[in-house]
Amino acid sequence: MTRFALAVCLVLVGFLQPAQADKDKPKPKAATPVKFTCFIHGPNNMTLTLAPKDGKARKIEIIGVGNGAKWTVLIDGADKTPANKSEVEVHPGDTITWKVRQLTHGVVFDNQDTAEALLKFDTKAGQKLEPRKEDKFKTFGKKPWGTMGFKPQPRGKDTVLAVGTVQGKKTDKKKEEK
Numbered sequence: 001m002t003r004f005a006l007a008v009c010l011v012l013v014g015f016l017q018p019a020q021a022d023k024d025k026p027k028p029k030a031a032t033p034v035k036f037t038c039f040i041h042g043p044n045n046m047t048l049t050l051a052p053k054d055g056k057a058r059k060i061e062i063i064g065v066g067n068g069a070k071w072t073v074l075i076d077g078a079d080k081t082p083a084n085k086s087e088v089e090v091h092p093g094d095t096i097t098w099k100v101r102q103l104t105h106g107v108v109f110d111n112q113d114t115a116e117a118l119l120k121f122d123t124k125a126g127q128k129l130e131p132r133k134e135d136k137f138k139t140f141g142k143k144p145w146g147t148m149g150f151k152p153q154p155r156g157k158d159t160v161l162a163v164g165t166v167q168g169k170k171t172d173k174k175k176e177e178k
Contacts, residue, residue, distance in 0.1 A: 042108065
């Protein structure tokens with residue numbers, strides 16, 4: 001084999017190798033739905049599931065108000081409160097803020113691993129998220145994780161429990177609008 005032919009073969013192998021490497025890479029897992037509940041009123045009440053879907057990023061507020069039956073859900077400021085034990089569709093890039101407006105509430109996720117896989121939590125915002133060992137959460141999920149219960153701040157200001165951004169490939173807003 002001539003030096004030229006050997007060089008051509010090496011170049012071709014270099015081009016083909018990344019394509020083969022991409023084939024061998026495991027495909028990313030689809031985002032898993034994440035169930036959450038209120039530390040005080042759950043898991044029988046105030047339980048919802050974050051259901052990942054494609055779509056443009058939005059601002060979602062999940063608010064504990066003056067009842068212990070269900071969370072109030074605002075999406076881009078519009079009331080989209082679902083029934084207890086329903087789903088809230090979430091898109092990559094959505095920013096979700098859990099907060100307390102009235103009474104005492106906390107947020108507990110059914111599984112820390114799936115919650116952290118779906119959401120990138122802002123550790124500087126909100127309350128401490130930690131494993132929940134309370135009896136009522138023993139059958140709630142594989143690895144319950146969340147906050148304690150908190151009251152709203154004085155003078156009617158909301159208490160932020162947690163803030164997370166839905167991870168994943170964001171949808172191009174220009175394509176979404178067409």
